[in-house]
Amino acid sequence: MHSSMPRRWTKRTSTIALAVLAASPLVAGPLDEPHLTIIPRTPDEAVRIAAATALPKSFDAPAPFEELPGGAATVRVRANADAFSQPSANIGFEGELTFKVGNGLFRKVWVSSPASTQASDGLGPLYNARSCQRCHLKDGRGHPPEGPEDSAVSMFLRVSIPGGPEDAIEDIEDYIATRPEPTYGEQIQDFALAGLPAEAQMRIAYEEIEVPLSGGEVAHLRRPTYSLADLGYGPLHPDAMFSPRVAPQMIGLGLLEAVPAADILALADPDDADGDGISGRPNIVWSVEYGQPMLGRFGLKAGAPTVKHQSAGAFAGDIGISNPLFSAGHGECTEAQADCRAAPHGDGDERVTEIDAEGLDLVAFYSQNLAVPARRDVDDPQVLHGKQVFHDIGCVSCHRPAFVTHRLKDRPAQSFQLIWPHTDMLLHDMGEGLADNRPEARATGREWRTAPLWGLGLTERVSGHTHFLHDGRARSILEAILWHGGEAEPHRDAVANMPPEDRAALIRFIESL
Template structure:
């Protein structure tokens, strides 16, 4: 048994500033976007973009186009749990067919080898789920297990051990070296095919933490302790670092991928040069697809640079499915798991991999085009008051409201869209309360990527719960705010001290996103 207790955007937006920021975070690569077919912006377009994305000071009415969270790709809100499962609103008929085929692969239930269903075999031998949809249920958020009988199908523990200086990636400045656990690899799998023990059972225990608020309200938070129980292959390395991860929502990923790297890097302020207390940093990661450093965008610590690479790493790590980017036939099995390495796999037919490049591209296309629903109640007076408080409290320092995506030659759905994701895509120190004490590329053990807030108000409708943060410990949006620390501590404290009516308005604004 092994336990871990987890205790403004006012930046310059010019390309010159972005280049300077890039030089400060990595030796090479963060501005490279080889996965995108970009049409450069003109000076006139840059001026229009600056005006369209500037912070507002008028809270008497919604901003222009603000209800269209994803620009022309926005879709209407369905009244059921399928609100996050719609294709981009501006998708063509031909591309909608690709979306549906990708959805089929995303939902496919994989089986173990050998099997008569050759196109679907290759599961495991160790795995966390048998399909992408099993974790990203209805393309929404996963949840932490509520009790001993509840499974952890949409949650797992990442694992690594500290590396040595020679294990760092020299092309990336400030890279924090880490290595897989010698026995258990980079994540713990709680399922396995017949004849192989699972790696562990995830156990979560909570301690109550009372937080008094203005107006006499008291909120009880729950502080989690994570236990890797019933280890199937012996003890973890004595220096093992564990990090709990709940599956995030899937909407809007293609638009986030299409935000210019220069615009994100221009927001970075690692030394807090402007003195606002916010020190956003870019995570620069090694791309296995392109063999170079790139800006990290996806994952809870921005550990993957593209949707395709994120999808490929999930296939091999979560399901044990080999693919062109991560070709290991035995998935996450390590050299110390000899029987697992020697088990039958599904690479022996014409596919070459258990999911080939065509299949991976279709899943990537599906993931890229899961649409963001339109905002609700944008002109409600209480929502407008909550929006004003969101800005005045300084939440926009990290949750940047708007971007404009690249012009793209071959992705019309994501091309040149004004979007409202409420994220800066950067890493921020969130304090000891949320720390997992495990680094990832340049991200430290206290840093997390600012999560996008679009769609957050539909979580209950889509996922059937209101669990938030990287490990689902927060059971409401207010609890999520109260866990903020580090750079966000003053903003969190402002919410604690707000009159209750203002707190209610702030939450109502968030629920409109």
């Protein structure tokens, strides 16, 4: 097999450059989007899109349609914890029925095999949660334990060891080969079925760090240290690498899936050719669904190319539920966990796998259509000033405000929508402070995908907390900003040193998203 992947992408902003990029055979691999049935854009549409997504030159008023971050799929803001649990506003009656069936499967509590309820059996044998909803509480963010004696809530540890040349994927250049940890696999499961030990319990200890800010203000950060207790299957490999993960919010996933790969790749600048200090890179990952390299879009390191892939991986790793993409009935059990592999599972009936193809599609549909709530206070003077600060200090270099999705034949809710996710969906070096030192595909141990910011201000309403970043260490938006390093270090320092009223306006703008 020969790679069709380019070694370098450079930033392009013109419509003509996008057209050239899309036509280039050198990027045919990551630009291939087999999950979408695309109606190509016309030249006139490309011009209109460039104008609609251009960065603003004035901040006296909101941009047209900025109050609708999910385009026509946007829903009104709920005043309760259901703010992230609404179907796309443009989904239609039949779509809403499908959404509700998918919601039932998303909330389903799985039980162990054998069971009289064969449609719900197959849990584990090792697992982190018994349902999707147990991690994505109210379709929002999970949160870490507050102290060393607390158990993790919707949080887990990825684990792997360095791989060799034989573990590389030839079709993905710059791929960083890793292997599952020989005994514990790719994820630490803290629950197990009766008669089996859980793999381990995660513990976190926090060190408080004081950060002086302008105007005599002071912020306090907490630096986490992770450890494992009650190892159920013996010692870990000495080269084991860990990555703590908090379950992210679920809104807008189908819209992000429909953003043209060409538009994302056009923002990449791995060699910082424009000299702005930002060098975003795409993660190119192997699709088990389509058997080819694809642009990574989902997960904290953009390790999954589609919502369906991400959902299937979570079923297998988090709940131990086999599915058409990850079909092992024993879930994450390794060869070193013989009793775990021999435990009963729910495969082999008319479903074939513990959740069948139809069920997986329903959960993916539900996940694709969790709607983005409308913006609040878009024309408030302080919000508009905060928006200008956000642009002036360069936050938009990574948190790209707007895209227009593909025109699609079979996904009307996501088709040709002007959206405002505030992400470029690329990998960025976030510095040593946030590094997990565990690579994933092309992502290094210091790189993370730019998180979408839409809905961020509703986190407390939905999830009952304001914990942010990949491991929930930040207890506020300000703390999350102050943890930024690497490429974002100048922007972090600008926030720390700006007049307090500008900093307050910036936070107010982000809370309005």
